Amino acid sequence: MALLELHNVHAYYGNIHALKGISLTVDEGEIVTLIGANGAGKTTTLRVITMLLPPREGTVTLNGEDLSQYRTHEIVLKGVSMVPEGRGVFARLTVLENLELGAYTRNDPSGIAEDLERVFTLFPRLKERQGQAAGTLSGGEQQMLAIGRALMSRPRILLLDEPSMGLAPILVESIFDIIQEINRQGTTILLVEQNALMALQIAHRGYVLRTGEIVLADTAENLRNNEMVQKTYLGME
Amino acid sequence: MNQWQRRLEYWRRRYDITDVVVWLFGLAILAVAVYGTVRSLQTTTYDSKRWAQFVVYGISQGGVYALIALGYTLVYGILFMINFAHGEIFMFGAFGALFTALALDKAGYWNGHPVLSLIIVLLVAMTTSSVIAVLVERVAYRPLRKAPRLVPLITAIGASFTLQYTARSFFGSGLRAFPEMDMLKGSVSVFGLDIGKSHALTIVVSLLMMAGLYWYVQKTKTGKAMRAVAENKDVAALMGIDVDQIIVRTFILGASMAGVAGVLYSLIFFQVKFFMGFVPGIKAFTAAVLGGIGNIPGAMLGGYFLGIFESLGPALILEGLGIPAPSQLKDVIAFTMLVMVLIFRPTGILGEAVSEKRA
Numbered sequence: 001m002a003l004l005e006l007h008n009v010h011a012y013y014g015n016i017h018a019l020k021g022i023s024l025t026v027d028e029g030e031i032v033t034l035i036g037a038n039g040a041g042k043t044t045t046l047r048v049i050t051m052l053l054p055p056r057e058g059t060v061t062l063n064g065e066d067l068s069q070y071r072t073h074e075i076v077l078k079g080v081s082m083v084p085e086g087r088g089v090f091a092r093l094t095v096l097e098n099l100e101l102g103a104y105t106r107n108d109p110s111g112i113a114e115d116l117e118r119v120f121t122l123f124p125r126l127k128e129r130q131g132q133a134a135g136t137l138s139g140g141e142q143q144m145l146a147i148g149r150a151l152m153s154r155p156r157i158l159l160l161d162e163p164s165m166g167l168a169p170i171l172v173e174s175i176f177d178i179i180q181e182i183n184r185q186g187t188t189i190l191l192v193e194q195n196a197l198m199a200l201q202i203a204h205r206g207y208v209l210r211t212g213e214i215v216l217a218d219t220a221e222n223l224r225n226n227e228m229v230q231k232t233y234l235g236m237e
Numbered sequence: 238m239n240q241w242q243r244r245l246e247y248w249r250r251r252y253d254i255t256d257v258v259v260w261l262f263g264l265a266i267l268a269v270a271v272y273g274t275v276r277s278l279q280t281t282t283y284d285s286k287r288w289a290q291f292v293v294y295g296i297s298q299g300g301v302y303a304l305i306a307l308g309y310t311l312v313y314g315i316l317f318m319i320n321f322a323h324g325e326i327f328m329f330g331a332f333g334a335l336f337t338a339l340a341l342d343k344a345g346y347w348n349g350h351p352v353l354s355l356i357i358v359l360l361v362a363m364t365t366s367s368v369i370a371v372l373v374e375r376v377a378y379r380p381l382r383k384a385p386r387l388v389p390l391i392t393a394i395g396a397s398f399t400l401q402y403t404a405r406s407f408f409g410s411g412l413r414a415f416p417e418m419d420m421l422k423g424s425v426s427v428f429g430l431d432i433g434k435s436h437a438l439t440i441v442v443s444l445l446m447m448a449g450l451y452w453y454v455q456k457t458k459t460g461k462a463m464r465a466v467a468e469n470k471d472v473a474a475l476m477g478i479d480v481d482q483i484i485v486r487t488f489i490l491g492a493s494m495a496g497v498a499g500v501l502y503s504l505i506f507f508q509v510k511f512f513m514g515f516v517p518g519i520k521a522f523t524a525a526v527l528g529g530i531g532n533i534p535g536a537m538l539g540g541y542f543l544g545i546f547e548s549l550g551p552a553l554i555l556e557g558l559g560i561p562a563p564s565q566l567k568d569v570i571a572f573t574m575l576v577m578v579l580i581f582r583p584t585g586i587l588g589e590a591v592s593e594k595r596a
Contacts, residue, residue: 052471076477088472090465101465104458105477153477 001064003028003188004049004080004157009058011048018044020212021058026157026190031183033191033199033220035233036209042192043085045209046159049190050075050082062157076105081155085162087146091135095126098134098145102152112152119148122178140171147178157188164195176202196233200224208233263580266573269558276557283552289430291549297436297505299544300443303537304498305521306528307450308370308491310536313525314467315487317386321393322373324518325400326366326492328511330499332408333365334358335415335509342416351420355500359442362496369400370492371485379481397518404511412510415503439501446497447537450490454533463487467531516568520547523575529588538586547571 002025011019019041026032034042047053049060051072060067062078070078081102090098099119103112120127123144129137134145143163150158160179164172172195180202183189193199200206200220208216208229216223223229305327312320320326341347341354377396381389421438424431454460465473466483474480502517503509520543528539550570555563578585 050475052474071479072471072474073477073479076475082475084472084475088469088475090468090472092468093461093464097461097464100458101461101473101476101478104462149476 002026003063004190005059005061006045006049007059007061009045009048009055009060011044011053011055013044013053018212019048019055022209022212022214023058024207024214024217026188028156028188029183029186030205031179031189031191031203033193033196033203033206034209035193035196035199035206035223035229037233038194039211040209041212042194042209043161044212046082046161046190046192049159050080076153076155079154079156080159081150081153081157082159083143083146083150083161083163086165087139087142089134089137089142089145089149091133093134094131095134095137095145096130098149099126099130099152102149105153111154115152115154119151122151122181123148139166140168140175143167143171143175144178147175147182151182151187155187157190158182160189160191162192162194164193164198172198196229197235200229200234259580263577266577270554273554273557277553277555278557280557281552286430288549288552290432291552292545293430293432293440294436295545295548296541297439297544298548299524299541300439300447301498301501301505301517301540302521302524302544303540304443304446304494304501305517306525306536306540307447307494307533309522309525310528310530310533311463311487311491314531314533315463315484316378316382316389318378318389319393319522319530320373320378320488320491321390321518321522322377322396322400323370323491323495324514324516324521325397325404326370326373326514327495327499327502327517327521328404328514329369329400330362330366330492330496331415331503331509331513332404332499333496334362334500334503335413337361338416338503347416348419351418354418359497359500362500363493364496366492366496366499367489370488370495373400374485374488379484401511401514408511410511412508415507415509417507418504421504435504439505442497442501446494450494451533453490459483459486463490520568520571523571526575526585527578529585532585532587535585535587542586543571543574546574 004026006022006024009019009022010017022041022045034045036042044053048055049067051067051070054068062080065078067075067078090101093101099116103115106112125141126144126148129141134142137145147160147163163175163179167175176198179189179191191199191203200223203220206218206220206223207214208223216226216229218226305323308323308326309320312318312323337358338347338354341357347354373396377392378389381392421435424433425437427437454463462473462478462483463486465476465478466480470480521540524539524543525536526539527542528535528537547567547570551563551567554570555566560566
C-alpha cells in the first residue's frame with residue numbers, strides 16, 4: 001500500500017477548477033516529484049494534501065487513513081510536514097524559535113533536542129545563526145531553515161514546494177543534495193518543482209502536471225528521456 | 238497624455254497639496270503647544286514637586302491605558318481588526334470586581350484581609366473579562382474570519398453597543414460606588430514625593446502585569462505560537478498550531494489585562510458604570526495607535542506617553558494660553574496627540590510599515 005495516495009481529487013479556488021481529478025501515489029522511502037509550468041496545480045496539490053484547501057471531490061489517504069477528516073494543524077500529527085512555497089519562515093522570530101515551532105506538536109524534550117542537533121548537522125549555518133531573526137537570513141538560509149523546521153516534527157513524508165525558487169544555482173545543488181540525504185535517512189519526499197532538470201535527477205518517479213491534470217506519470221529516468229518532457233520542461237530542442 | 242494619465246496626475250498633485258496642508262496644520266499645533274509651554278513655564282506657580290506629581294499621576298493613569306491598549310494591539314496583531322468591544326470588556330471586568338468587592342466588604346474581608354481581597358478581586362475581574370471576550374470572539378468575530386476586513390469592524394461596534402446596554406439592563410444606568418479600602422487611603426512618600434497609595438498600587442501592578450505578559454509572549458510555547466499566527470496563519474497551521482485556539486488565548490490574554498485595568502481604575506475613581514468603558518477604551522485605542530498598533534512594547538509606551546501628556550498637558554501647555562479650567566480639556570490633549578502622530582508618523586512610535594502589506 002502506498003504511503004500517500006490521492007484518488008481523483010478535484011479542488012477549486014472559488015469557481016476556478018484548479019485540480020481536475022488528480023490521482024497519484026507516493027510509496028514509503030521514495031522521492032516523487034511533481035513537475036509542471038506555473039499555474040499547473042502543483043502547489044494546489046500540496047495545499048490539498050495538508051487540507052489548507054480541502055478537496056471538493058476525491059480522497060487523500062495516508063497509510064489508508066482518509067485525511068479529509070482532519071484540519072491542517074492535525075495533519076502534522078499524522079506525519080505530514082510541508083515546506084511552503086516562498087519558504088514561509090516566521091521572519092520576526094529567531095531561527096531557534098522557528099525550529100522550536102516545527103516541533104510544536106511534540107512533547108518529548110530529549111527527542112526534540114536530538115532532532116535539533118540533526119538539523120544543525122545538516123545545516124551548520126543555522127546553528128551559527130540560531131539567535132538571529134529569521135527575516136535577516138539570506139534566501140538560501142531561509143530555505144534551509146524552512147526545511148529544518150519541517151523536519152522538526154519528525155515527519156514520515158515531507159512535502160517540498162519549490163525549494164529551488166529564487167536561489168543561485170550552486171545553492172540549488174546543495175539544497176538538492178540535502179534533500180537526497182534526508183531521503184536516505186528514511187523520510188519519504190514529495191517534491192514540487194519548476195526546475196524539472198534538478199528534480200528529475202534526484203527523484204525516483206515523477207508526475208507531469210498541466211492545467212490541473214496529470215498528463216504523464218513514469219520513472220524519473222523515463223521522464224528525463226521523454227521527448228515531450230525534454231521539449232517542454234527541460235528546454236531541450 | 239490620455240484621460241487616465243491626466244486624472245492620475247491631477248490626483249497626485251492634489252494629494253501633495255493635502256499633504257502639505259496637513260503638515261502645516263500639524264506644525265501650527267506644534268507651535269501653539271510650544272508657545273503655551275513657554276508661557277506656562279514663565280508664569281508658573283507650580284514648584285518642581287508639583288510637576289513631578291503630575292508625571293507620577295500620568296504614569297499611574299498611563300499604566301491603566303497601557304493595560305487596555307495591549308488588548309487592542311494583541312488582537313490587531315493577530316486578526317488585523319480593531320476590537321471595538323474591548324472597552325466594554327474592561328467595563329465588565331470592573332463590574333465583576335465591584336460585585337466581588339461589595340461581597341467581600343459585607344463579609345468584612347475587604348478591610349480585614351486587604352491583600353487577599355485584592356488578589357481575589359483581580360482574579361474575578363480577569364475571569365469576567367475573559368469570559369466576555371471569548372464570547373464576543375465566538376459569536377461576533379469567528380464566523381466572519383474570512384469576510385472582508387470592514388465587516389468584523391462593524392460587528393465590533395455592534396458588539397460594543399450590545400455589551401454596553403446588556404450591562405445597563407442588568408446593572409442599571411446609575412453610578413455604583415466601588416468600596417474604598419482603608420489600606421489604600423492616604424499616600425506614601427517616595428523620594429520626597431507624596432503619591433496616593435492607590436496610584437502607587439496601580440503603577441506597581443500594571444508594571445508587573447506587563448512584565449508578565451511580555452515574558453509570556455516571548456518565552457512560552459503559546460506565546461511563540463501567537464507570534465507565529467500573527468505572522469502567517471497558514472504556515473502556523475502547518476506547524477500543527479491550532480490557529481483558532483491561539484486566537485482565543487490571545488483574546489483571553491488581552492481581556493485579562495483589561496480586567497486588571499478595570500480593578501485599578503475602580504480603585505482610583507471609586508465609580509463603576511455601564512458606560513465607563515467608552516472613554517478609557519477610546520483613549521487606550523489612541524495609545525495603541527500612538528505606539529504603533531500591533532506592537533506590544535508600542536502599546537505599553539503609547540499608554541504611558543498618553544497618560545503623562547494628559548496629566549502634564551493642561552498645566553504645561555494650556556494654562557499658558559490663558560484657557561480657563563484647563564484640566565477639563567485633557568481629552569483634547571489626548572486626541573490632539575493622536576492627530577499629531579498620525580500626521581507626522583502614521584505608523585506610530587514603534588510601528589512598522591509592514592502592517593499595510595500584511596493586511
